[in-house]
Amino acid sequence: IENTGLQVFRDPPARYRGMPFWAWNTKLDPNQLEQQIRIFKEMGMGGFYLHTRVGLDTKYLGPEFMDCIKQCAGIAAREEMRCGLYDEDRWPSGYGGGYVTKNLQYRCRSLLFTPFRQGTREYPPPVYDSRAAFNPQGNGSFVAAYQVMLGKDGTLEHYTRCEEDTPPKKGYVSWYAYLETAPDSPWFNNQAYVDTMNKEAVGCFIKTAYERYYEHTGDLFGTTIPSIFTDEPQFATKGCLGDAHSAQEVMVPFTGDFAKTYRETYGEDLLDHLPELFWELPKGRVSVYRYWYHDHASGRFAAAFSGQVGAWCDAHGICLAGHMMEEPTLQSQTRALGEVMHSLRGFSLPGIDMLCDAREYTTAKQAQSICHQYGKAGMVSELYGVTNWDFDFRRHKLQGDWQAALGVTERVHHLSWMSMNGEAKRDYPASIGFQSPWHGRYSLIENHFARVNTVMKRGKPVVRVGVIHPVESYWISYGPSRQTSLKRQELEEEFLQVTRWLLFNTMDFHYISESLIPELWKDGRLGEMDYDVVVIPGCLTLRRTTYDMLRELKGIGKKVLFMGNVPKLMDARESGEIEGFAKECARIPFSQSALMDELEPFRLIDIRYHGEKHLKKPNHKKNWDGERAQKYVCQLRRDGDVRWIFIANGKALLNPDLVSPDHLEIRLAGQWNLEQYDTLTGTVSPVQREIRSGNTLSLIQ
Secondary structure: OOHHHHHHHHOOOHHHOOOOEEEEOOOOOHHHHHHHHHHHHHOOOOEEEEEEOOOOOOOOOOHHHHHHHHHHHHHHHHOOOEEEEEOOOOOOOOOHHHOHHHOHHHEOEEEEEEOOOOOOOOOOOOOOOOOOOOOOOOOOEEEEEEEEEEOOOOOEEEEEEEOOOOOOOOOOEEEEEEEEEOOOEHHHOOEOOEOOOOHHHHHHHHHHHHHHHHHHHHHHEOOOEOEEEEEOOOOOOOOOOOOOOOOOOEEEEOOOOHHHHHHHHHOOOHHHOHHHHOOOOHHHOOOHHHHHHHHHHHHHHHHHHHHHHHHHHHHOOOEEEEEOOOOOOHHHHHHHOOOHHHHHOOOOEEEEEEEOOOOOHHHHHHHHHHHHHOOOOOOEEEEEEOOOOOOOHHHHHHHHHHHHHOOOOEEEEOOEEOOOOHHHHHOOOOOOOOOOOOHHHOHHHHHHHHHHHHHHOOOEEOOOEEEEOOHHHHHOOOOOHHHHHHHHHHHHHHHHHHHHHHHHOOOOEEEEOHHHHHHHEEOOEEOOEOOOEEEEEOOOEEOHHHHHHHHHHHHOOOEEEEEOOOOOEEOOEEOOHHHHHHOOOEEEOOOHHHHHHHHHHHOOEEEEEOOOOEEEEOOEEEEOOOOEOOOEEEEEEEEOOEEEEEEEEOOOOOOOOOOOOOOEEEEEEOOOOEEEEEOOOOEEEEEOOEEEOOEEEEEEO
16 A cells, blocks of 8 residues: 555544444433543544433433534544434334324334134234334224135135125135234334335434434534434334134235335236235246235335435435344345345445344345445444353454455444443443443454455455345245245255355355346446356246346356256246246356356455364364365455455354464465555565466465
């Protein structure tokens, strides 16, 4: 790096440093604020997010609260730190501390699909939780009724729409659909969660929280106040039948004009075909109405919440940071979001939430893919949450390292308590702040990650492989669990497998959201990225727009690789076009070795064990010499003629008290001189290497 860059690497300023959640969990005392902010600075932090938590005893968004917000922003400006805002009273974001959902029209809605006509059964009292989901109360408005006939195998043999009071014909069972509204909940300050599919409701949330912050601190937006954090927005959980023949109730997310906008989008009336959301069709046929429902729910949610909030932030010179709810699996995002990547598009700083020292590689890769494809300013992680008081510095570094390798540039530590008084002490430990005796030495960790950021924010990512995200294939399989769980489990396992195979064979990749291809694909590039190969990992259906992109890729000399079964459906309808096209492309079984063999020409980095390495167990001894390490993850960036590589251990330690070194051979495509930037000391040193067959090799420990 040039001399100024070296100085920044050695002593990074605040913009490269972490910003913990500062838990406002007591009565706010203006005299305490500056003292705790100075402690953050001594810990090496670059700032803080003002995060309300359980225990706050000052009126949320009231005059005293806003005075403290403004005071903290002023202190941060004076200390050359950053002050991040948080858009909600606790979480999930959207209900504005209850001010928004005092209007019943703005409350979360669900469609109750039930074999019980309203008034014919009693419902238990509400179950309270910090989620959008709520249990039925039996007081919803009538939407539609159906007479349903099932085959012996539980498939939907026949159904008709009818009036609510129509008696069932012989061999049919009556089912009813009611639109229910979330009841009062103590978690939501005796109000309810917001209808995140309703643009007007989310607009009220923006006016309640975002406009309030702008009114008091807008002069610091984009400078001292770089971002505002939104936390776990979601829609009401999508349920499914346990068994096709069971007389159980199911709730799915809905809103007042959902059927209207569905008809405008797809030209069909969803309510004429509603039973197809819940039962499988005979002879393995797929319901396009089910597929459209999931697509529309995902699109309505993304447009109303992150799309609208992100646009407001862009217009006011501030970054929307944060993460969604339940991102890691196909099932979890189908139930809570529809598709996570569609929603992350609206963020300036798309992010993840990594609790319990988990290794959610899919969660990170989804966010990183959006970040890189759209050229976003960075990627956020809410990390270290629920790790307990004994979580030491080594594990702070390990958890942060693998996430940095997978794109995280903005660290939001969960959590630093303002107080341990009363209920506040019951919050998720540990407190990364003055209550922990090691807080005075925490700058060791923050200096390391700040130095990593000084180089990993430079240049552009180098990624040659794209992978079609398979969530839409999961949507069409989201039927009764007894009938569809094995199919869904297979899709889930393949999703995890392809992620791990690529990551731990150091073949970096991005996921490609089918819903975003139309706006990203242009002139052979997907947004900011130029992929040399695109993998279709056992999908059941593809969009027409995806198919068109793949054909264009093939036409310009890029590789299209079908892995496992070739999709037989186009937009969830039978089509032979994809199978015909696949005959012109590379096809492999769904196996790790076949995938790596096919992608080897695109390899940029390889990490293998060098020399003898033994693991002794009872009746077991193995030498890994020459094998790919399959524990490291990395990120490669192009910075003019320079390349930056950050390599990290991506797996948890088998024994955190016994760590042995790895002797490795690192092979890089091309001929390079190597330097090591030591992020713990801030020093730079040359690295020995040799050139072999046009590649650069280095042996390191």
